[in-house]
Amino acid sequence: MQHTLASEINQTGVGLHSGISTQVRIRPSEAGSGRYFVRVDLPNTPIIPAQVAAVNQTVLSTQLGKGEAHVRTVEHLLASLATMGVDNARIEINGPEVPLLDGSAKEWATAIASVGLVSQPSSEDRVLRVLEEPIWVRQGDAFVCALPSEEVRFTYGIDFDVKAIGNQWYSWSPGSDSFATARGASRTNFAESFLTEIAPARTFGLLHQIEQLQQSGLIKGGSLDNALVCGPEGWLNPPLRFANEPVRHKILDLVGDLSLLGTFPCAHVLAYKASHNLHIQLAQRILELADG
Numbered sequence: 592m593q594h595t596l597a598s599e600i601n602q603t604g605v606g607l608h609s610g611i612s613t614q615v616r617i618r619p620s621e622a623g624s625g626r627y628f629v630r631v632d633l634p635n636t637p638i639i640p641a642q643v644a645a646v647n648q649t650v651l652s653t654q655l656g657k658g659e660a661h662v663r664t665v666e667h668l669l670a671s672l673a674t675m676g677v678d679n680a681r682i683e684i685n686g687p688e689v690p691l692l693d694g695s696a697k698e699w700a701t702a703i704a705s706v707g708l709v710s711q712p713s714s715e716d717r718v719l720r721v722l723e724e725p726i727w728v729r730q731g732d733a734f735v736c737a738l739p740s741e742e743v744r745f746t747y748g749i750d751f752d753v754k755a756i757g758n759q760w761y762s763w764s765p766g767s768d769s770f771a772t773a774r775g776a777s778r779t780n781f782a783e784s785f786l787t788e789i790a791p792a793r794t795f796g797l798l799h800q801i802e803q804l805q806q807s808g809l810i811k812g813g814s815l816d817n818a819l820v821c822g823p824e825g826w827l828n829p830p831l832r833f834a835n836e837p838v839r840h841k842i843l844d845l846v847g848d849l850s851l852l853g854t855f856p857c858a859h860v861l862a863y864k865a866s867h868n869l870h871i872q873l874a875q876r877i878l879e880l881a882d883g
């Protein structure tokens with residue numbers, strides 16, 4: 592069995608980097624079609640699959656593209672669809688960037704939970720890739736690795752030179768067989784865990800980097816309403832939703848990037864000070880191994 596949405600979801604908002612307001616309409620899609628974007632504002636409404644091969648930029652967010660068409664900052668929406676059990680979805684968008692909303696995946700995940708899913712009989716088995724040996728990628732002291740495991744687990748570490756963030760580690764597993772089958776019960780557990788532990792964690796940034804990013808033409812849509820900002824004296828816009836909200840958000844980004852594999856690998860994915868670029872490099876290595 593595969594799953595799609597029971598009815599459509601509509602959402603409008605501003606993109607973090609472009610500052611452009613877009614409208615997103617997520618519609619049910621047939622079995623085997625996967626998750627894919629459609630740029631409904633462009634001639635011939637090009638389709639951009641939510642797959643590793645379509646990634647064409649990873650600076651501060653993950654961008655997918657096909658030909659001239661692209662869609663940016665896909666990670667929070669895709670993490671929500673994948674973890675909430677939506678195998679097939681047609682994501683229509685009328686601009687170049689997914690709305691940031693409150694900076695977390697809460698609104699996407701809540702909307703998916705409220706419309707619900709329908710099962711789709713399918714001959715195609717969406718089995719997990721079982722990892723036989725560790726895979727890792729590294730850049731300086733940052734790394735991401737995937738270790739063979741009995742369960743799907745994500746662990747993340749960050750280390751910032753500001754007291755309010757400092758060193759944080761968090762490990763999240765949806766449960767022993769959550770991803771392994773399309774059985775209703777395990778999917779439900781997984782969705783609940785995502786909704787409460789990961790989805791509410793918001794995007795965060797450091798005050799001293801913000802001006803520099805804005806000068807580079809980035810984060811035009813960022814504000815104190817959609818991102819936690821940390822200065823030398825502490826958070827500018829408390830309260831936090833979790834004491835370790837930043838590292839939980841990193842897990843959200845990691846899960847969103849790895850969702851581009853189609854199904855998550857049955858592995859313990861462990862990341863330290865990583866980035867979208869390293870997350871995607873790991874996904875590429877996992878695919879190479881599967882193909883090789």
Ligand SMILES: [Zn+2]
Nearest residue numbers: 666794840844
């Ligand atoms: Zn993020």
